[in-house]
Amino acid sequence: NAGVTQTPKFQVLKTGQSMTLQCAQDMNHEYMSWYRQDPGMGLRLIHYSVGAGITDQGEVPNGYNVSRSTTEDFPLRLLSAAPSQTSVYFCASSPQGQTYGYTFGSGTRLTVV
Amino acid sequence: AQSVTQPDIHITVSEGASLELRCNYSYGATPYLFWYVQSPGQGLQLLLKYFSGDTLVQGIKGFEAEFKRSQSSFNLRKPSVHWSDAAEYFCAVGYDKLIFGTGTRLQVFP
Numbered sequence: 001n002a003g004v005t006q007t008p009k010f011q012v013l014k015t016g017q018s019m020t021l022q023c024a025q026d027m028n029h030e031y032m033s034w035y036r037q038d039p040g041m042g043l044r045l046i047h048y049s050v051g052a053g054i055t056d057q058g059e060v061p062n063g064y065n066v067s068r069s070t071t072e073d074f075p076l077r078l079l080s081a082a083p084s085q086t087s088v089y090f091c092a093s094s095p096q097g098q099t100y101g102y103t104f105g106s107g108t109r110l111t112v113v
Numbered sequence: 114a115q116s117v118t119q120p121d122i123h124i125t126v127s128e129g130a131s132l133e134l135r136c137n138y139s140y141g142a143t144p145y146l147f148w149y150v151q152s153p154g155q156g157l158q159l160l161l162k163y164f165s166g167d168t169l170v171q172g173i174k175g176f177e178a179e180f181k182r183s184q185s186s187f188n189l190r191k192p193s194v195h196w197s198d199a200a201e202y203f204c205a206v207g208y209d210k211l212i213f214g215t216g217t218r219l220q221v222f223p
Contacts, residue, residue, distance in 0.1 A: 033210060040122075042203060042215035043157075050209050058210065090156060099164065101147050102211060104156040
């Protein structure tokens with residue numbers, strides 16, 4: 001039981017490049033979310049999903065796309081990277097109803113130069 | 114608008130002292146309430162949660178939190194802090210999605 005797995009752990013991108021941050025969970029959780037963490041700003045919700053085929057925007061969705069074709073995977077796509085997207089990204093998952101709270105991945109540290 | 118406020122950015126306590134971290138929220142109804150802890154360079158770990166019932170909830174590592182509906186608060190407490198408790202603490206609220214506060218960094222002096 002691996003929990004929530006995020007890859008890569010570190011990434012450096014050039015401005016304008018695109019990439020996908022991977023997130024996979026093996027707990028059969030319905031809910032999954034992506035957050036970004038910046039100093040002094042806590043965790044801000046980018047996109048979330050309440051089940052396969054269902055996604056919705058969070059507080060800071062601009063510049064990011066998501067899809068949820070399976071229960072296990074919830075990739076986050078950066079369409080055209082900008083320095084403002086330099087951050088630590090966390091993926092989290094939860095059983096339906098949030099009764100257990102989120103289980104978080106270990107994060108991806110992204111630097112855009 | 115839904116929001117979570119953690120008014121203390123940084124708190125310093127001596128080892129063995131008591132601790133209270135404040136959390137206030139704004140939400141349409143009483144949401145689910147959570148406290149998470151993050152050690153440097155790590156992900157977030159769930160400390161405790163409140164859904165309904167007894168307003169004083171117990172969590173891991175000796176932490177507890179009290180829900181006060183009239184004050185829209187969910188403060189985290191620990192009677193005696195250990196040096197290993199030094200970390201950043203986040204309050205979160207919600208149902209299908211969670212909204213997080215900006216965090217409180219706890220420093221513990223020996």
